[in-house]
Amino acid sequence: MDNDNANIARVAFCVGVVAAVLQGRRRNRRRLWSREWLSRRYAAGSMNLLYRELETEDPESFTNFLRMDNNNFRELLELVSPLISKRDTILRECISAKHRLVVTLRFLATGESYKSLQYSTRIAHNTISLFVPQVCRAIYEVLKQNFLKMPRSVDEWEEIAREFQEKWNFPNCIGALDGKYIHFRSSRADGSFYFNYKGSHSIVLLALVDARYKFLYIDVGVNGRVSDGGVFRESTLAEALRQNSLHIPPNIALPGRVLGVPHVIVADDAFPLPYNIMKPYPDRGLSLQKRNFNYRLSRARRTSENAFGILANRFRILLNCINLSVEKVEIVTLACIVLHNFLRSKKDANYLPQGLVDRVMSEGRVIPGVWREGPILDGQLVRQGGNRHNNDARAIRDEFCEYFVTDGILPLGNGM
Structure with missing residues (x-):
């Protein structure tokens, strides 16, 4: 019996050795360096x-x-x-x-x-x-x-304001602010952290754009669950506006008017209404004058819409649900934005062909750009409830409203 047990043990040992050798050979089998x-x-x-x-x-x-x-x-x-x-x-x-x-x-x-x-x-x-x-x-x-740099002097801001007045008939404007979702496939480990109200996973691209469709400021990476007000409130742009550290020009009266008003950033109703942000009147029982103001504001805001449209039309990775980690999605988005500004600075006609963006005719009529006919970078951030307006901000908006129906009225065909 002892001899039988010993023989069985020896056989088992030999089988184990042979199996280990074969397994080692399979593990060390040479693989192709490249096809x-x-x-x-x-x-x-x-x-x-x-x-x-x-x-x-x-x-x-x-x-x-x-x-x-x-x-x-x-x-x-x-x-x-x-x-x-x-x-x-x-x-x-x-x-x-x-x-x-x-x-x-x-x-x-x-x-x-x-x-x-x-x-x-x-x-x-x-x-x-x-x-x-x-x-x-x-x-x-x-x-x-x-x-990709913010203006650093009063003269640079005034040049932007001059271009907004010439191209979009909106004085004292130093930029258009907007936010868009960048969709990607979130990992299971992230759970619902990046899940937005539209039912997809995304990060937020918050941008300030000038009259030539160039990005002046961007904030990329806030998860899509955060409201527009939260994205802007926590941004370095909001902090700089609060600290008055951007060297924005001093208050000046609108053309033909007396009351001095600040230089403002135009935005949609998804944003709050602090001192330097100009947003439309709430769309409830508006007078003709306020409807006119909302229309003029929306014209100026087309610069940010067009900038996003150009960006997504030329770099179509942003139209997809990007199958990368959130860190890589951020750097891909940043690369697209600086490439956009790089090519806009070169004034390359092939990058911005005729008819791609909205055009304003001599009589004030706006012709939509071709980019609006196709898929676009997915849209507007959810509106945050309870955005309160201080009295100064409302008075400034009322002054712009009065200007647009007196000294700043468009000739004809204002689209209302």
């Missing part, structure tokens, strides 16, 4: 060839492909290359900075999934998922200082 078809990314049929063909043969399609012309692309590449370049190793050749930037810009322009981009770029989707957020962060870091 053959992926390694031919610089060969015919890849995005590299397409890029070169568009660059030399069809500049207009090149601009549509990357949302910028070749000169702007090369300038951007020169700026970001130090932050995104990698070195070749003895094992494999790295993906060049140019290809990293091309793939990232195509991702932002189309909203394609990493898996889809894999087949058009011959770069593995897991590799794309690693470098796209890195390139987006690099784009934001190199562009934000020159292309």
Whole structure:
């Protein structure tokens, strides 16, 4: 009996050894470094060839492909290359900075999934998922200082006010304020933290826009559950307005009027009505004068609506429900915004083609832009109840209202 037990033990031991060896071999089995078809990314049929063909043969399609012309692309590449370049190793050749930037810009322009981009770029989707957020962060870091900044002097604010008066017939206006939802797929661990009243998960993009559709100030990342008033109240912009630290010009009378009023930011009824914010009258039993004021305010607010429309029309990743973590969604949004300002500063006609945004005719009639006909960046924040107005703010609004039906009346066709 003892010998039988010993034999059984020896057999069991041998079986265990053999199983461990086989398992080790399976674990250590050599895997492919890269699939053959992926390694031919610089060969015919890849995005590299397409890029070169568009660059030399069809500049207009090149601009549509990357949302910028070749000169702007090369300038951007020169700026970001130090932050995104990698070195070749003895094992494999790295993906060049140019290809990293091309793939990232195509991702932002189309909203394609990493898996889809894999087949058009011959770069593995897991590799794309690693470098796209890195390139987006690099784009934001190199562009934000020159292309996303608040005015720092009275003269700069007055220039913005002059443009609002010339383009949108609204004096003493230094910006249009609006907020939009950026939708993404939240993880289970987040629960309902990012769940908004529209039934989706999102973060909030709060922005101040000038008369040329450029973003002056942004706040990205507040969860979609927070109301508009909460987003603005906790923003650095609200704090700067409260502290009077933005070097906004002093009060001045509206053209042809006597009473001095502050320079204001126009917003919709989702926002509160503090001293420097101008919002419409509540839509209940309005007089003709107040309806006229609301119309004139909505005209000026079209700058922020148009800015969001251009942004989403040119960088269509923002039209999708982005399948990334909230941190990556934030950096993708920031990259899109600084790219928008970068291209607006270049006055690239291909980036803002004729008819894309709203136009004001000589008689005061507004023609809606083409961007309003398609899907747009999802909309308005929920209105917060109980926004109280102080007497000064209401008096300022009444002064604007009186101006718009006397000295500031539009000639004809005001759309009412």
